[in-house]
Amino acid sequence: MDDWRSKPRTGKSQVTPWLQQIQARIDMGATMKQAYDELMSNESISLGYRQFVRYVHTLTSNTQ
Template sequence: MNDWRTKPRNGRTEFIKYSEDIKAQIKSGMTNKQIYDKLHEKEKFPLSQSQFNRYVRKYFPDVVEEIRNIHEKESVSHTIKTDINGESSAAWHNINIHTKRLINDLEESGFTPDEVALWNEPNDTAIRNRLIQMTLKKGK
């Protein structure tokens, strides 16, 4: 029976050939797309980007997990940091306000999480609208 493929399937071999470089670049913080583009431009890498991503997840699960853990720790530490007024952004998150810009605008207007919680608004958009109405009334 004849082989139906028109091109030889050598993508995995090419991936493994560059595996140490790929692993080092992932650890250095480069994204999969950046690594793929670099290989594709310089080496005429035969894989598609989606197949490259699958191989990264398959052959480097420990490195990918390590990078995810680092990013999760950074995002958690970012949300716990205190704001300029000394209030923890966790207090805002407890009343379901997550938008940093809205939090900054509320604090600039002199509102605390306790005051905003008394508004009983369902989401960030409703709170933003209430803030706009209140600032317009102050201006009159």
């Protein structure tokens, strides 16, 4: 089994550049899943949905 600490942690660095776009889509009524699916289809991010939600929630709650 791989050591989880040896894997690169890139989630926050993948979400941060897209945070304004994600927030704008959510403000327009899109769901978090729709924002995630759009970024995944454009190959802009490569993290899992749960990690995406965790980072978006954390980063947007800090800006309010």
